[in-house]
Amino acid sequence: MGRRGCITSTAPDFLALCVACLEQGVTIRFRAEGISMRPAIHPGDIVHVRPLSGTPPAVGEVVLLVDTQGKPRVHRIAARKLTGQELMTAGDGHLGELDAAIGNEQILGIVSAVERDGVPVPVKPLASTGWMKLQAFWYLYLDRLPGANAKPLRRVLGGSARRLRNGIGYMSVALRKQRRLPILGSLVEYCLPDLRERARLEVYVTQGRNKQDIYHFDAIWRERSIARLSLHQDFATLTDLSQWWISGIWTEPVYRGRGAASLIMQGALHKAAESGISEIFMSIAEDNIASQALACRSGFERFSDASMEETLAKHFSAIAPQSAPMLLYRYEVPKSSD
Numbered sequence: 442m443g444r445r446g447c448i449t450s451t452a453p454d455f456l457a458l459c460v461a462c463l464e465q466g467v468t469i470r471f472r473a474e475g476i477s478m479r480p481a482i483h484p485g486d487i488v489h490v491r492p493l494s495g496t497p498p499a500v501g502e503v504v505l506l507v508d509t510q511g512k513p514r515v516h517r518i519a520a521r522k523l524t525g526q527e528l529m530t531a532g533d534g535h536l537g538e539l540d541a542a543i544g545n546e547q548i549l550g551i552v553s554a555v556e557r558d559g560v561p562v563p564v565k566p567l568a569s570t571g572w573m574k575l576q577a578f579w580y581l582y583l584d585r586l587p588g589a590n591a592k593p594l595r596r597v598l599g600g601s602a603r604r605l606r607n608g609i610g611y612m613s614v615a616l617r618k619q620r621r622l623p624i625l626g627s628l629v630e631y632c633l634p635d636l637r638e639r640a641r642l643e644v645y646v647t648q649g650r651n652k653q654d655i656y657h658f659d660a661i662w663r664e665r666s667i668a669r670l671s672l673h674q675d676f677a678t679l680t681d682l683s684q685w686w687i688s689g690i691w692t693e694p695v696y697r698g699r700g701a702a703s704l705i706m707q708g709a710l711h712k713a714a715e716s717g718i719s720e721i722f723m724s725i726a727e728d729n730i731a732s733q734a735l736a737c738r739s740g741f742e743r744f745s746d747a748s749m750e751e752t753l754a755k756h757f758s759a760i761a762p763q764s765a766p767m768l769l770y771r772y773e774v775p776k777s778s779d
Contacts (some may be wrong), residue, residue, distance in 0.1 A: 447776060456513045463550045470634045477532030477678045478515055480661050482645050487556035497545055501566035503552040509541045515552060608622045636662060637700035642708045656712055658705040668692040668701035685721045689730055706739045713774050722752050723770040744771035
């Protein structure tokens with residue numbers, strides 16, 4: 442591996458090669474794998490990493506690091522402890538979920554450039570959001586107190602903010618319809634826009650373990666992935682089910698209730714129609730009311746099949762024994778009018 446060479450991040454001895462080259466002051470290139478840094482870095486992109494220049498990288502920069510399990514990872518620095526000896530990192534696709542703290546010595550280099558299909562893609566430093574700073578403060582300081590736990594705080598803050606935002610949004614819509622306080626309604630709409638119209642839909646393809654294509658759909662808002670889902674046949678490897686499935690639906694908590702999930706769902710259904718897929722299935726936990734509502738709004742209907750339900754129950758009980766029972770939903774893709 443050199444300035445002209447390129448290997449994949451999953452190649453044998455990848456970490457040892459990176460360390461050896463960067464210690465000698467050589468910029469390295471490798472092909473990215475995984476989806477945690479989308480939309481900044483996609484699977485298959487060529488990532489350029491330059492050696493450290495002596496000064497530690499700044500918050501917001503993308504770096505090549507060794508995580509707490511000794512594995513190489515390309516993530517963004519989200520926060521730095523006041524002492525400067527501990528860092529918090531996160532993938533752009535999971536900015537609400539910070540990685541375990543690492544030391545400065547675990548940073549190997551700084552990502553200086555990214556190539557996608559032979560075209561350079563700028564890698565811009567991303568300023569920490571208020572939510573990232575709050576989580577970093579909790580994990581770096583408060584989580585060390587006896588009995589401290591970040592989950593209740595996240596649930597309380599996220600739930601309260603969502604209810605307040607949705608309440609103000611619904612009130613503003615009602616006021617505008619009645620032609621009362623249109624300025625307030627316009628202000629709220631500006632601050633909390635409908636993401637179905639404002640966010641950008643981004644689609645890319647990877648290959649699953651069974652060599653089938655997996656379509657990933659991201660809602661991009663202000664250059665961040667705020668919602669995502671996958672359309673795939675990957676259950677064929679796990680449960681011997683060869684139908685097409687939509688799974689992995691997730692929306693960043695502060696953006697829920699604003700149409701981001703509907704945007705990516707409609708993108709997936711449109712792609713299914715283009716690809717000649719006849720039906721799509723979803724498996725949704727019984728207590729996941731939001732996903733059930735999204736499925737029903739999108740045209741899915743409750744579906745019952747004893748064999749499929751038994752297979753899925755065995756699969757989910759093995760990976761998450763305490764999970765709620767799963768419900769099946771099916772969507773019949775309309776035939777093209779060509």
